[in-house]
Amino acid sequence: MSQDIAIDPAYLLDVLQRLLETPSPSGMTDAAVHLVCRELAAMDIHFELTRRGAIRATVPGRRYSPDRAIIAHLDTLGAMVKGLKENGRLSVVPIGTWSARMAEGARVTIHTDDGRHRGTILPLKASGHTYNKEIDSQPGEWTNLEIRVDEPVRDRADLVEVGFNVGDTVSVDAQPEFLDNGFINSRHLDDKAGVAALLAAARGIHQAGIELPIECHLLFTISEEVGVGASHILHGDVAEMVSVDNGTIAPGQNTSEYGVTIAMQDSSGPFDWHLNRRLIDLCERHGIEHSRDVFRYYRSDAAAALEAGNDIRTALVCFAVDASHGWERSHRDSLIATARLLAAYMQSPLIFKRDHKALGPIDDFPPPEVQLDG
Template identity: 60%
Template structure:
């Protein structure tokens, strides 16, 4: 069954998601947004204590269910210290370089109020420091937040209601161009969330039937390595993760089509599930390429490390400058959504996966010489 993706809906959802600050640890509002949208699409979201979302779309069978996961949390920062000059020292939330933080506009979610500011290098004035601006090392100890309020001392900043540990959200600065390119921070993984919602919308609009239940999962702490560790249930046999790929020298990812990850730093993805994705791309005329990521982990890794015995695969939209000021083309987003929908309606080929434990009958084979 061919399911058509509504590209306008996908991009509308991406814009809405990018408008909501959601660094890891500050995800409640984006969780509520996604929950409302899932309800509007006809699904019933279930939330964990901290806000990870599960919405099950019923299929012909419960056992051997499939999970499709993306994460709503993004990179960000926290106040490490309030400096004597009233400015803020930061520590990053997630792994990203201070090189991309310099010049960013931010929102400081203070303990007693919300303030705006800018991340600046310690030596920011060219008229004062001249070449010393370029000689300053790159790193979080060499940047600070200038708060857009009257404060020149630590005491004044404390009176603003800003304290150590407060969340600092980084502006996206998004721009959607007429030629299809999208520039923004936090496409990782808000684009993945928009893809999930677009795939659900397409399946619902088509009244598509699936051979097994589909668990649509939205995690809240992937950027700090927790991800899908606690939201996978025993009925799930396979999990498809949606996240960003990396278009960079030495990589095979692309800003167009689907990039299927064959391995990341935790090792190879499931042979059979990955091969199935390639076959679905060919059957549905979806352009694709394969890639291997060296400095990368996703919700798949956290699920396996938590002890869940499931097949996992990773399908990505290739972004340029990942974990920096990112860029993608809408062609990749729509392509991934098409593949995700095709996966949801595809037939189950490994029937024994419905059981957690069974004998060798029906076990899979691999090519041998």
């Protein structure tokens, strides 16, 4: 039976803050990759990188095949310069899917070929003194937004002179705030809080000196927000994969605000019946506050892995996030609960011994009563 690993809250929150302060919109994730690699190296966890920087780390176990993987994504939402305007401002499009309403007022950094420049995303009609009630009636659309750059520019020619170009990446300030009562307010908790929870779980295992029953890969992807996810970092020996991402706090949802949530289904379909029950059982054994939820407008790294043709059992565990893809809020207790579950899962045996083979007879396939009777 797996041990209940002590999760260090100070470490979890420290690495989360450092991640939040490191811009990593999809397509510009190198700095976050280096940060995570330093944390893995400090734990003596071997890792290797894909060409673009996705990380596959390996925590060895008594058995190396088949193995399992836990995955979280380093990339966040962001924006990109669409055009240089004659009024000396920049038109903008989103990186990833997020509402223009949540972009209004964001402080940003524009990453040009020659350096970084600061600015603010504003609606085209931003001043009530000028536009009166029109500031409230204009549609909340990206075509109604522009970046006011903090440079002495008056027109398009000035923008060119400073060094702005179409296609410059725009990172959005996270503006993290950690409250003494445990609440965490910040953009980009999706999925940097998941990365922090996974690193905290790995650190707990490392410090406890526990040998895992089977090898576990810690995967950190760099393009989940644009739909690629885990499709490019898995290898054929992985039998089980758990994604770590945000669960939404909203009416009609059943996400645990102070615990961990096991997603039973997202927009890509149901997760593995047996793997979900293993995770629920681990929560119950270790007294981890948890709930189950179903997400209608959501996909995770797991979907990309399955769409790429991987025949693996997948699950999704979630830390709580209110106002996802906007001004997000979570709670320390939810992140700790998520890390505790991940540490317990890493210590558990493979669900079925037969899964070490891609194909096998029906003789060792789970009998129907296992699923029908629970």
